[in-house]
Structure formats: C-alpha cells, structure tokens
Amino acid sequence: MAEIHPSGTPAPHPGLQRSLDRMLANAWLKPWRLPACLPAELQLWLLDPDCLQRRFSPEEELSIQNHPAYWAICWPAGHALAAFILANPQYVAGKRVLDVGCGSGVVAIAAALAGARQVIASDLDSDALLATQANAALNGVELISCGDFNDAGDVDLLLAADLLYDHNNLFMLDRFREVASNVLVAESRQRLWQHPHYHDLPSLNASTEPDIGLADEYQQVRISQACGIIPING
Known part of the structure; x- marks a missing residue:
C-alpha cells in the first residue's frame, strides 16, 4: 500500500485507501490546502496529482x-x-447546518470553522462520510455524519453544492425548502435553472483541487439562496 500521509500527520481512515485502490491502483492521498478558502486555512485529504501524470489503460479508465x-x-x-x-x-454562525451530498466535506468543514452551532454532513456514499470525518479531524472540527439527509432532523440552514449537474435533479430545490427555512445552493455545471423561490448571490470562480483538466466554463459557480436574505460582507 502506498504511503498516504507525511510524517507527523494523522492518516485518514484505511477504508479510504481501499476505495482508491478499487478506482485506480497506486493512487494515494495527500493533505491539500485550498487557496480560495483563505484566510481560514482549510485543508483536505485529496488525490495526489502525481497519480494522474500518466496515460491510463482502457481497463483503468473503466475502473475509474x-x-x-x-x-x-x-x-x-x-x-x-x-x-x-x-x-x-x-x-x-450559531445555526444548526446541514450539508447535503457532502463529498469531501469541504462545505461542512467551512461551516464549522465559520461558527455554526452544529453541522451535519450527509451523503449516501459511506466512503464520502469517512473522508468527511478524516478531513474534519485534519481541520480540528467536529461534524455529525448522516447517510440520508431526511434523517437530519430540524436544521436552520441547508447547504448543497454540485448536486444539480443533472437536469433531473432540479426537483431537489423544492425538497431542500421543505427541510430548511434557509437554503444555499452552489452549482457549476447546471447554471441556467430558474426557480421562483431562489435568488442569485454573487457568483464565484473556483478551481478543481487537484487540477483534473476540467473545462474553464465549469469553474464559474452560481450561488443561489432561498428564503431569508442576509447581507454579504463588504
């Protein structure tokens, strides 16, 4: 098994390495700082880009x-x-927050670092929940894991990123409003949707970390909110 952590840094859950091995042999994780998240230095266990610097065989492409x-x-x-x-x-700040489809846990961790009273990270992928807890430990925050976001209980704010990539997922915009009185949605692949209860906040540009060659058009992110409006700093 490849080494997946530098000396002195706690290793993530071994199940994550097994999951990577299923996807791609000789792949490993490394702690990665996110440049756009300064001044808070948020970091994650992410795929080491050195693993990607070669041509993949047809069998590897199928496995991925x-x-x-x-x-x-x-x-x-x-x-x-x-x-x-x-x-x-x-x-x-001070809210009970639910992150739906948490993936790496980056949004849930940011909410915890920004002062949320409690953060629930939800994902149907058990490996994503493992990764989220490993990344939470890396950042010194505590999160609650939840498989089905419908089991999260009462929340003040629902966060969702990268979930509307398929047009068939747009029904979730209404479901989110049934779960929480306030919703923030971020999406880069499906940006043209319209909904009477959502309004747009300023869009942001953000990179994929590590760089996997995603088209520039997918680095422009639309952020939308349903319900209460809170002024943006500055």
Missing part, C-alpha cells in the same frame, strides 16, 4: 468510471461555497 472516488476531489462548486461561507460567516 465504475468506482469513482468523488470525495477525493474538491469540485468547483464545493470549493466556491466553502470560500463564500468563510468570507460571510453570518450565514452559518
């Missing part, structure tokens, strides 16, 4: 398609929403 480790990449919408929350902590 069949066993994608989405949690090992920080996608633009999650990256942008985390940066937005850290720059505007009044959206989460």
Whole structure:
C-alpha cells in the first residue's frame, strides 16, 4: 500500500485507501490546502496529482468510471461555497447546518470553522462520510455524519453544492425548502435553472483541487439562496 500521509500527520481512515485502490491502483492521498478558502486555512485529504501524470489503460479508465472516488476531489462548486461561507460567516454562525451530498466535506468543514452551532454532513456514499470525518479531524472540527439527509432532523440552514449537474435533479430545490427555512445552493455545471423561490448571490470562480483538466466554463459557480436574505460582507 502506498504511503498516504507525511510524517507527523494523522492518516485518514484505511477504508479510504481501499476505495482508491478499487478506482485506480497506486493512487494515494495527500493533505491539500485550498487557496480560495483563505484566510481560514482549510485543508483536505485529496488525490495526489502525481497519480494522474500518466496515460491510463482502457481497463483503468473503466475502473475509474465504475468506482469513482468523488470525495477525493474538491469540485468547483464545493470549493466556491466553502470560500463564500468563510468570507460571510453570518450565514452559518450559531445555526444548526446541514450539508447535503457532502463529498469531501469541504462545505461542512467551512461551516464549522465559520461558527455554526452544529453541522451535519450527509451523503449516501459511506466512503464520502469517512473522508468527511478524516478531513474534519485534519481541520480540528467536529461534524455529525448522516447517510440520508431526511434523517437530519430540524436544521436552520441547508447547504448543497454540485448536486444539480443533472437536469433531473432540479426537483431537489423544492425538497431542500421543505427541510430548511434557509437554503444555499452552489452549482457549476447546471447554471441556467430558474426557480421562483431562489435568488442569485454573487457568483464565484473556483478551481478543481487537484487540477483534473476540467473545462474553464465549469469553474464559474452560481450561488443561489432561498428564503431569508442576509447581507454579504463588504
């Protein structure tokens, strides 16, 4: 098994390495600082880009398609929403917050760092929940894990990033409003949707970490809010 942590840094859950092995042999994780999340230095266990610097065989390409480790990449919408929350902590401060489809946990961790009273990270992928807890430990915050977001109980704010990539997922916009009185949604792949109860906040540009060659158009992130409006800093 490849070494997945530098000396002195606690290793993530071994199940994450097994998941990576299913996707791609000789892949490993490294702690990665997110540049757009300064001044809070948020970091994540992400796929080491050195693993990607070669041509993949047809068998490897099939394995990547069949066993994608989405949690090992920080996608633009999650990256942008985390940066937005850290720059505007009044959206989460003192609230019970639910992050739906948490993936790497970047948005949930940002909410905890920004002063949320409690943060529930939800994902149907058990590996994503493992990754989120490993990343929470890396940042010194505590999160509650939840498989189905419908089991999270009462929350003040629902956060969702990278979930509207498929047009068939747009029904979730109404479901989110049934779960929480306030909703923040970030999306880079499906930006043209319209909904009478959502209004747009300033969009952000954010990168994929590590760089996997995603088209520039997917680095522009639309952030939208339903219900109460809270002024943005500055």
